[in-house]
Amino acid sequence: MADSTLKFKKLPDRDPPENTIGWIAWIRDNLFSSATNTLTTLIFVYLFYLYIPPFIEWAIINANISGTDRSVCDANKSGACWTFIKVRLEQLLFGLYFASNPEQTWRPIVAFSVFGMLIFPLVIDKTPHKKWLLLALLTLYPVLFICVVYGGVFGIPVSDTGQWGGLLLTFALSFVGIIVALPLGILLALGRRSEMPIVKMMSVTYIEFWRGTPLITILFMASVMLPLFFPSGVDFDKVVRAMIGITLFQSAYTAEAVRGGLQAIDKGQNEASMALGMGYWRRTILIILPQALKISIPSIVNTFIALFKDTSLVSIIGLLDLLKMAQNSSRSLDWNGYDIEGYLFAGFVFWIFCFGMSSYSQKLERKLDTDRRAE
């Protein structure tokens, strides 16, 4: 009996045949696997050859960056005029007031840097005490922003919102829109899922009303009609009007994002907490919302992206945000004719923020997905 037992002999692992791995195989599989594939590759290579070298030549090799006025660029028209962006950089980023008062420029710089210092640890996975950081961002940071940028305390001169411009204004509008709309949106989402018919109906009407109307109409309404809504004597400046319009608009979108999260929460969670004898608010705040918000973060971030892009519409009602600043600068006598550079720069700044946020939200989505699968 013992003789009949064979020992299992494991064959050694061999490397795959040369032509099936490595970069040659990769190129064959991904670029030349069939006739159509090969043709596609050739078409794309040809298109690259046509467009990429001239673009690089214009944007980098022949580009102008030296000097402080347009004479350099006018002398060399074959390249981009980055001198323009360099000279106007502070205006584009901080607006006219902070750019023309060099001793005040530190204020937006501090505001942006503190924001950066708060946001970077937040998006990194392993940071401890994220909750506190987030809380600081949502509560302390706005206070700091007002003190430093608006001023009026500690001897810092007041800079009226009317003097804000450029990226600073874009940032302020989006930030206010985002953090004020968040609690409003949560309430609306809860209202939409409420069992009380009138509460539900009012929430639905509110949400669908704002979602159905283009932001530009709302901004017109805010800038033309808002003063009419109040007894004479009550007035806001333009920026605050825009902020109100943006916030109301944004709250409807936030509500829909949060509702998505609420829907995904298992009904059992609600029933379990009811069984524990918790009242509506207690179970909502302690059990339901933390889970729902976690799930809806990616969609909420997507509404941030949309809002951040949409703040550029304030340029139509006459605010000097980043886009308007770029447009105005490239139409000023000093720099007219260089609008491509102006738009490209503004577009690039918007793109960095939006792409960053969208990568983050996609990363979160994937993570949530794997978490859920692991459960």
Added chain:
Amino acid sequence: MTSSAASKTPTKTEPSPIITINKLNKWYGKFHVLKDIDLNVNKTEKIVICGPSGSGKSTLIRCINRLEVHQEGSIIVDGTELTDDVKQINEIRSDVGMVFQHFNLFPHLTVLENCTLAPIWVRKKSKVEADELGMELLTKVRIPDQAHKYPGQLSGGQQQRVAIARALCMQPRVMLFDEPTSALDPEMIKEVLETMIELAESGMTMLVVTHEMGFANKVADRVIFMDEGQIVEQNDPENFFNNPKSERTKLFLSQILNH
């Protein structure tokens, strides 16, 4: 049925291989999954493949209808060697039916449409003919009354039987099963296994990856044990279960039988 009954008679006729696998080697990237596999499958033969998870069972049978591409060696199905030729691959695929662990029914088509899709478009049958054939096979797997439902409305066991009927509608010469019962509840396992046993009795050539040892014992002509991408041992069920030759097999059998 008469011809299949004849083939069931124990008289040893000349075995004619319908699948010939020669020195098959396959890699996923740098990972060597299948090593020097040699296997002949004769007409009407039923083969059960078992082995621990990750041993390459699925990969092996998926190579047979070229859902996976192998790098070395040859696979000849019904006289045609598997190459990159798309036309040949489609011909072989229409002669080889496959049943998956997770059914993979088409959710947007009714049960009957799932069955008639390939007969109509690949075999170019008329719809009436295909419907008849579909109903016949659905009757065979005992769910003719579900024909006009959508897959999502059926139980797992029913779905798997539809998947079997869908494969049979192409009137294949070989059927491949990749763990057809491992996603099912016990009582559903039984109904699917019964269907498979009936199919085996009708003389179909079958390659079945499964851990249902009762099924293997009852139906298999040969049981193959795989580990680490190799065929460790093959034998008829009686000897395989009662008198395994290799230590590795013994260990495996003791693990699954005691489980």
Added chain:
Amino acid sequence: MKSTTIPLHRNPKLRSFVLQASLLLLVTYALFSVYQTTVSNLEDRGIKTSIGFFDEVAPFKVGYSPFLEFKLGETTYIEVFFIGVLNTLLVAVLGILAATFLGFFIGVMRTSQNWLASKCALFYVETFRNMPLLLQIMFWNFAIFLAFLPPPKQSIEMGLLFLNSRGLHTPIPVIENHLLSTIWFGIIFASFIGAFVFAKWSKKRFESTGKSLPVFLISISSIIAVSYISFVILGSPLGIDIPVLGKFNFKGGGQLPLPLFSLWFALTIYTSAFIAENVRAGISSISKGQVEAARSIGLTRAQMVRMIILPQALRVVIPPTISQYLNLTKNSSLAIAVGFEEVVAVWANISLNQTGQALIIIAMTIVFYECCSLFTSFILNIYNKRVQITER
């Protein structure tokens, strides 16, 4: 025994009733008082809120009005509103058509086996959907088209289309004989019905005999043949008006003025990036198992795409794409930045500034967009119901 009556303030039904009633009262009161304040504020400025201004003549020029004729000094405000609405709908339809084609093309390219194609599609999507639409509209209009398109004399010719710094000139059909052209349209309509009947018949035949015909090809070619032959027999009831270069500009034909062209171009590119992403998501939502099952029963690649992948992918793609259509329609309001005369520009902006009737004008604008939005939800609901039925 304890009494079983619940104290009033702990009765949940009563509590919810009181809460809702007071909320309703509060909101109604707030809205009403805002309305009152607004009306009286407007009156203080000498504007009496009423729709009387609808029939007043609009004192400004609307340059582009392809559907309703605009005559300075005759056209009234309410007509201006309809001109604006029609212009909005025009750019929406043009944009939806183009964005759908481009979006599907890029989305399919994104799932291509070819690495370069897939990465280029990714680059396209990530570039255009992460920059503000307004910026893109202004970029194309001011920095590219206005700066680089040639004057009319040196127009870029694309067949019968001419592109120059004034816009895109296209040929348009003109009716030369009313009766005959109506007959001709009738014949075309009839040939479509014929094709439909033919398709039904050949489907029946296919089901009973398994013989299939290239239905689409036959129908299309016979419709073209029938309409061409009858066109000749009827003695060309329709003429075509081709734009001709005059002294300074093109005469005749149709025209998309540059603002409309830029707006259309930018809306198409921006929206197509989102549609492409929907298409990608739809295609990749199909599990590997579906593809394997389709291959294992011997379907060819084309059959698999047509019968397994597309029908399932479309169910995922269509709903968000319909929402994108609504977004595109709402986004067309950004035309105001380049001066195209759609509803927000001519109504909510110019007319409002002229008349001061803020309440009515803004309300009408919002109602128009809400109608678009309701229409979209309506279509979406119908679609979802239909999908649910076929799924059952």
